[in-house]
Amino acid sequence: MNDRASTTVVVCHDCDLVQRCDRLAIGQRAQCVRCGAMLHRGAGMGLQARCALVLAGLLVFCLANGFPLVSMSAQGSRTATTLFGAALALWRQDMQPVAVLVVGTAMLIPLLELLVLGYLMFPLLWDRVPLGFDRILRLLHYLQPWGMAEVFLMGVLVALVKLAHLADIVIGAGLWAFGALILLLALNASQFDSRELWACYRTLKTD
Structure with a gap:
């Protein structure tokens, strides 16, 4: 080397x-x-383990968006909503800026962050150099401050506490998956080291 x-x-x-x-x-x-x-x-983990974290994050992201966050029952009527359904309801109630923020910070940014991490790390795992490495790494640094999934989760939990005396509330699989997604995103962020990725990149470039 x-x-x-x-x-x-x-x-x-x-x-x-x-x-x-x-x-x-x-x-x-x-x-x-x-x-x-x-x-x-x-890093506290090797590149293989961090790639596994990215895959786990993508899987949990699909679960968080495919299953209902909560279901509520009041006066014989039962409703359930997914994350996108909640954003759509906000849009229909003339709260378009809030709906856009929910979709952007709780859905698009986490998904893009996971995809970018995968794009950077999987080729390095296979001793390949990803195209546009420097630009994609710069994009990741721009994306990270905008990921606010934990803020959305806190808002949901506060709303559930306030609604608990008005309706029977059952936490759905989507909310559990969303909580797991936040933990995986935090773990990915704690294990991410751009210097190490640059070192791998330069090693492959000079070989």
Whole structure:
């Protein structure tokens, strides 16, 4: 392996020292040679495990959108709705901006984030370089702040608490899957390390 491909240039966030850092193994940490601040750390999982997380996230995403979030029964009438159904109901009640926010932040952004992660990592797992690697990685950094699925989930839970004394509420499989999706997204974010992906990219480019 080329030595330059296995190192990267980093800037310490505390003292601004520019230094080279070797590629880190799983669980390792890199500290600044001047002030001792942590520069970054190796992922807690290997690339295979993180690809499995992406697949699990896509599967759970399908479940969260395919099954009802909740079902409510009041005065002999029973209704159930999916995530898209909830957004559609908001649209029909003249709350179009809220409906767009729900679809965008709770559906489209999480899906795009998972697809982009898969596009970046699966080719690297098979020792291939994904096309447009730098642009797609930049897109991922733009997407991450807009994913607010956990905010939507908190809103749903608050609404359910307020409606509990007005109707019989049964939590659907979609809501459980949505909660699992949030956990998987958080785990993916905690294991994501753009420096490691860049190191893999440079290694494949120089081989």
